[in-house]
Amino acid sequence: MKPSIAFIGVGNMARAIFSGLLASGYPADRIMGTSRTPEKREYYQQQYGISMYSENEQAVSEADVVVLCVKPAQMQAVVKEFASFVREDQLFISVAAGVELDSLATWLGKSVAVVRSMPNTPSQLGAGVTGLIANQYTDDSQKEWVSELFASIGSSVWIEDEAHMHTVTALSGSAPAYFFRFVEAMVKNAKEQGLDEETSRQLASHAMLGAARMIVELEDPIDQLRKNITSPKGTTEQALLSFEAADIDKIVANAMHACVERSKEMAKTFSATKD
Numbered sequence: 248m249k250p251s252i253a254f255i256g257v258g259n260m261a262r263a264i265f266s267g268l269l270a271s272g273y274p275a276d277r278i279m280g281t282s283r284t285p286e287k288r289e290y291y292q293q294q295y296g297i298s299m300y301s302e303n304e305q306a307v308s309e310a311d312v313v314v315l316c317v318k319p320a321q322m323q324a325v326v327k328e329f330a331s332f333v334r335e336d337q338l339f340i341s342v343a344a345g346v347e348l349d350s351l352a353t354w355l356g357k358s359v360a361v362v363r364s365m366p367n368t369p370s371q372l373g374a375g376v377t378g379l380i381a382n383q384y385t386d387d388s389q390k391e392w393v394s395e396l397f398a399s400i401g402s403s404v405w406i407e408d409e410a411h412m413h414t415v416t417a418l419s420g421s422a423p424a425y426f427f428r429f430v431e432a433m434v435k436n437a438k439e440q441g442l443d444e445e446t447s448r449q450l451a452s453h454a455m456l457g458a459a460r461m462i463v464e465l466e467d468p469i470d471q472l473r474k475n476i477t478s479p480k481g482t483t484e485q486a487l488l489s490f491e492a493a494d495i496d497k498i499v500a501n502a503m504h505a506c507v508e509r510s511k512e513m514a515k516t517f518s519a520t521k522d
């Protein structure tokens with residue numbers, strides 16, 4: 248029988264992960280979730296066939312694996328509340344940005360396996376990518392199981408140094424939002440030029456999907472893929488010159504830096520050493 252998985256705090260990220268799991272064939276009767284809102288419990292139970300609880304303690308008690316999906320600011324209070332129900336044979340996986348392994352272990356209060364992950368919402372379509380790091384109590388078979396879990400909703404990469412989780416957050420956790428914002432701007436402009444919303448959305452999103460597939464599936468360097476489209480004195484060249492004039496490297500570097508700085512700030516704010 249598959250391990251039972253409890254998602255503590257069912258919202259956007261938990262839904263993205265368990266939707267991907269269900270689509271990959273993970274049995275709904277091995278998945279639990281918690282929420283404080285009765286309507287949401289009813290909805291997820293009806294819509295996805297998973298068991299929803301109001302009490303985190305109950306879900307934790309019944310689970311082999313616990314996925315912590317509340318907001319970083321809520322993590323300490325939520326974990327401490329159910330800590331007396333934690334067993335050493337369980338595996339905990341946190342998805343929270345900026346909450347470090349040592350803090351989670353301290354709040355859980357036992358020598359228990361903890362994996363910190365940074366997934367992203369495309370997991371919901373089986374197209375996620377997740378950065379992972381484990382604490383010293385996590386053995387190789389647990390790490391293998393976690394890799395398989397995240398493989399069922401996309402791909403994953405193990406990170407050696409926890410400090411790099413800030414960069415992972417900026418590069419893949421938050422990144423889908425950057426791309427959505429970019430497409431929003433393209434669609435907005437196409438509409439201003441007279442194209443309808445649906446046509447604009449289809450053309451922009453499929454251009455992005457095709458370009459992403461070329462990066463993933465072809466071996467060519469990314470700058471070569473770009474050059475292949477950029478005819479001298481052609482149309483693309485003019486668009487790219489406009490990006491350079493606005494210093495696109497700086498725009499992106501500023502955005503990633505802001506993301507990393509916030510992640511570091513959260514690691515300090517939501518730390519067990521502050522208790």
Ligand SMILES: NC(=O)C1=CN([C@@H]2O[C@H](COP(=O)(O)OP(=O)(O)OC[C@H]3O[C@@H](n4cnc5c(N)ncnc54)[C@H](OP(=O)(O)O)[C@@H]3O)[C@@H](O)[C@H]2O)C=CC1
Binds near residue numbers: 260261316
């Ligand atoms: N969204 C994203 O793209 C990504 C998010 N993350 C991380 O995922 C985590 C969740 O983010 P996200 O899903 O966007 O946030 P959401 O607010 O959508 O989900 C969090 C959920 O937690 C529930 N919750 C809050 N307190 C409790 C409690 N005491 N007991 C049980 N449930 C509770 C809330 O439901 P209710 O109020 O009904 O209880 C809420 O729906 C964060 O830590 C974030 O850093 C990581 C990578 C990507």
Ligand SMILES: O=C(O)[C@@H]1CCC=N1
Binds near residue numbers: 344416420421
């Ligand atoms: O914005 C956030 O804090 C979360 C973490 C990565 C994506 N969303």
